[in-house]
Amino acid sequence: MTEGYLRVGAIVPEIKLGNPLFNASKIIEEIKEAYDYGVEVVATSELITTGCSCGDLFYQDLLIEKSNEAIFKICEETKEIDIMIILGAPIRVENKLYNSALILYKGRIIGLVPKKNLSDNEKRWFACGSELYEKEIDVLGNNITFDRNVFEAANHKGAFFDVELSVKELSYLNPDNHTVYASFNITSDYDVVSKTTKVKREALKLSKDNGIAYIYIMPGLNESTTDFVYSGYSLIIDDGTILREGQKFSFESTLIHADIKLNEEFNDYVIEREEVVDKKAQKELNKHPFVPKTKEDINIRCKEILEFQTAALARRIKQLGHGKVVIGLSGGSDSTLALIVADKAIKKLGLDSKNIITITMPGFGTSERTYQNALKLAQKYNTTLREIDIKKACAEHFKDIGLPKDDRSVAFENAQARERTQILMDVGNMESAFLLGTGDMSELALGWCTYNGDHMSMYAVNSNIPKTMIKHIIRCEAEETNNEVLLDIIDTPVSPELLPLDEKGDMVQKTESSIGPYELHDYFLYHFLKYHSTPEHILEVATKAFEGDYSKEEIEKWLNVFLRRFITQQFKRNCSTDGPKVGVIGLSPRGDLVLPSDLDSTIWKV
Numbered sequence: 001m002t003e004g005y006l007r008v009g010a011i012v013p014e015i016k017l018g019n020p021l022f023n024a025s026k027i028i029e030e031i032k033e034a035y036d037y038g039v040e041v042v043a044t045s046e047l048i049t050t051g052c053s054c055g056d057l058f059y060q061d062l063l064i065e066k067s068n069e070a071i072f073k074i075c076e077e078t079k080e081i082d083i084m085i086i087l088g089a090p091i092r093v094e095n096k097l098y099n100s101a102l103i104l105y106k107g108r109i110i111g112l113v114p115k116k117n118l119s120d121n122e123k124r125w126f127a128c129g130s131e132l133y134e135k136e137i138d139v140l141g142n143n144i145t146f147d148r149n150v151f152e153a154a155n156h157k158g159a160f161f162d163v164e165l166s167v168k169e170l171s172y173l174n175p176d177n178h179t180v181y182a183s184f185n186i187t188s189d190y191d192v193v194s195k196t197t198k199v200k201r202e203a204l205k206l207s208k209d210n211g212i213a214y215i216y217i218m219p220g221l222n223e224s225t226t227d228f229v230y231s232g233y234s235l236i237i238d239d240g241t242i243l244r245e246g247q248k249f250s251f252e253s254t255l256i257h258a259d260i261k262l263n264e265e266f267n268d269y270v271i272e273r274e275e276v277v278d279k280k281a282q283k284e285l286n287k288h289p290f291v292p293k294t295k296e297d298i299n300i301r302c303k304e305i306l307e308f309q310t311a312a313l314a315r316r317i318k319q320l321g322h323g324k325v326v327i328g329l330s331g332g333s334d335s336t337l338a339l340i341v342a343d344k345a346i347k348k349l350g351l352d353s354k355n356i357i358t359i360t361m362p363g364f365g366t367s368e369r370t371y372q373n374a375l376k377l378a379q380k381y382n383t384t385l386r387e388i389d390i391k392k393a394c395a396e397h398f399k400d401i402g403l404p405k406d407d408r409s410v411a412f413e414n415a416q417a418r419e420r421t422q423i424l425m426d427v428g429n430m431e432s433a434f435l436l437g438t439g440d441m442s443e444l445a446l447g448w449c450t451y452n453g454d455h456m457s458m459y460a461v462n463s464n465i466p467k468t469m470i471k472h473i474i475r476c477e478a479e480e481t482n483n484e485v486l487l488d489i490i491d492t493p494v495s496p497e498l499l500p501l502d503e504k505g506d507m508v509q510k511t512e513s514s515i516g517p518y519e520l521h522d523y524f525l526y527h528f529l530k531y532h533s534t535p536e537h538i539l540e541v542a543t544k545a546f547e548g549d550y551s552k553e554e555i556e557k558w559l560n561v562f563l564r565r566f567i568t569q570q571f572k573r574n575c576s577t578d579g580p581k582v583g584v585i586g587l588s589p590r591g592d593l594v595l596p597s598d599l600d601s602t603i604w605k606v
Contacts, residue, residue, distance in 0.1 A: 006181065200242065215235070359423065
């Protein structure tokens, strides 16, 4: 390399969660490949030796011991090559565990940057890095005085780089008054739609304003997809120009590298902040806050959501190893989206579409329209189709429990949902497949699902997608594949189809007639969770947003339904199935929505 450039790199290695020695072998492979390309400073994401999504396993001494072994192995295997390594790892110092970035060079640990800005979850396992400032500490046999996060490139005198861990709002700090040419932001951040667009925008501005290079690295797809999706996105920017972007959603290791300029021109260390825009005020009158405004942006968002769902499902299929999924295909929009995602995930893994086992289960309320659409859909996607009529089994069950023949209560409805779930689970066991849930976020918010029926599955791929977005995703897929069946499905009224048809064979049960329009409920949900708005404020802004569509009295009626159901149905969400978060709103009890199951709903009304 010439004196005027520094070659930097970012690696996202293939890992096995909780297997540090395997991870070390893959990290070493990528470091050596980076060295072959002439990279002089290379970085990983946070906690790469273990995986960042190990949860309470970070309490286990065994995991930390194996992580230490992995670090020693990486040091040993790289001591003969001239490359500086920024390695994310959990490090125990003075009997406390720190989420740290180790700086390695020729087999030695020459620096450590402990994470200071911890999330609430991280505080469960890690101590705050600020405790180690200006202390002389022992890090795996290396004496280090931690008083900085700025380091000098080994072969470039005066060329400094800084290291930050998961800085949520991208920033630039220069505590040592060195001329810093590159800032490495290694993260443990999961990805959501539009997040990488925001990262690029912020990093471009930071890089341009400060005349520095910016290197950003997310954990990869082999992390857990219990609630989130880790995309493995990586980025190198220099002087306001994107030099390299890494591939997202890859199971295999990825490496990017680029040359950054070393020159004496350097701006003051102050970033001019753009004037803050009140985005809340802009969005309050948007009737569909989950949906972008233009057709072009809707299509981009739809494809991005499908990409997240596909990656998450493919990761779960890969983890379980059987390569088969079971889906209850109703001919409605939710199960249709689940099938679309399953098809893409199976193809991503290079498997046969016959590995998707679709089961249509006609019941007392199944209409000819939805039944035929389910059959057409299974044929279109070339799945393994089975038909199992549930009417006889349910009739026997009603007799067993003494339910009168003319009873049309919730017991009549829920028994059918549970019968279907039992069939799907049992067929999954027979076929060494796992049951893919189809329920969406809007239903989960309202508790509009049968406890231990359609409420339960083995992976809920739609659980963070609102109703108002699902039809757009299906329409986007229909236009791209020229599939008319999909268009008919999104024009079909939403219904659980659990009550018998009328004399003409038409469905009598329409969900939105019972609980209210989903476009209103999605609006209420967004404002209640995103802005923590009071019921009175939601009513006020919703009345303005939906002027001409609904009266204030109608909005008030359905808002009270939303509030009552949202508060009282937390017991269903508290035992909900794993499912990927793809947007800013999530309902998972494991990280997004922490509520007790026994809240009183009295005050939650207008």
